Amino acid sequence: MRIALIAGVEQEAEAFLPGQHDRLEQHGHLSVRFVRHSAHEIAITCCGVGKVNAAIAATLLAGLHHAELLMIIGTAGKLSAIAGDCFAIHEAVQGDYGAQRPEGFAHFTAGSWPIGVARVEAFRACPLPDVGLPQARIVTGDSFVECPDHSLRLRDGLSGDLVDMETGALAQVAQQLGLPWAAIKATTDDANGASAGDFQSNLLLAARRAAEAAEQAISRLQ
Known part of the structure; x- marks a missing residue:
């Protein structure tokens, strides 16, 4: 299978099969590392933070790599009391798309006409092989959440377990291109007033946790 794998920050991308590559390519601002893993051909890049960067990278790699699966790995903040520190994402929504009233x-729903009765339909991920991860619903938006009140709004208003800045955009691109998508995210913080410091302190460990789970899941893909 040909897999396009993106991550929002360099530490998340570098944590996947660290130091391994068959070749490296530069496409605009994106450095793409190509690697083979368990008979799968993987193109991985750090897209940069935010939904636009994620959408650009996902679209580029989908065409460049002729991808059969779009996948994102890396870190996230935790919104709910869901148990665990690393998750297979089964649904993604965008928490900053809609109407200000x-x-x-x-x-x-991201991409829908934001007028009339409000309705959110999640982007549904394709199931990955079971590597012992709990499933979670992620909320994506172009803001780093350091406010517990906003965390509660995302949790209660969108049934969110986790929050990040890229997954929902990749999911929307996948839907537009008619491709399956998947995501594995490990948590660094609780999306509260301590988030910035916690993210920095826990980034490397969480990035490697998500990358290891992704390596295991991809090795079991048919």
Whole structure:
């Protein structure tokens, strides 16, 4: 299988099969590392933080690599009390897409017309081989969450377990291109006032945790 693998920051991308590559290519601002793993051909890049960067990288690698699966790995903040520190993502929604109304923000399915009755339909991931990870629903937005009140709004309003800045964009690209997508995320923080420091302290460990789980899952793909 040909897999396009993206991560938001360098430490997350480098944690996947660290130091291994068959070749390296530069495409615009993206450095792409090509590696073979358990008969699968993988193109991996650090897209940069945020939804636009994720969408650009996913679209580029889908065409460049003729990808059969789009996948994102890396880190996330935790919104809910879900047990665990590394998760297979089964649903993604975008938490900053919708309509700003006098009574508050109305969430809509990303890409839909944000007028009328608010409705959110999650992007559903394709199932990965079981490597012992709990499943989680992730909320994506172009803001790093350091506010516990906003965390509660994302948790309660969108049934979010985790929050990040890229997965929902990759999922939307996959849907537009007619490709399956998958994601594995390990948590660094609780999306609260201590998030910035916790993210920095826990980034390397969480990045490697997610990468190892992705290596195991990909090795079991048919």
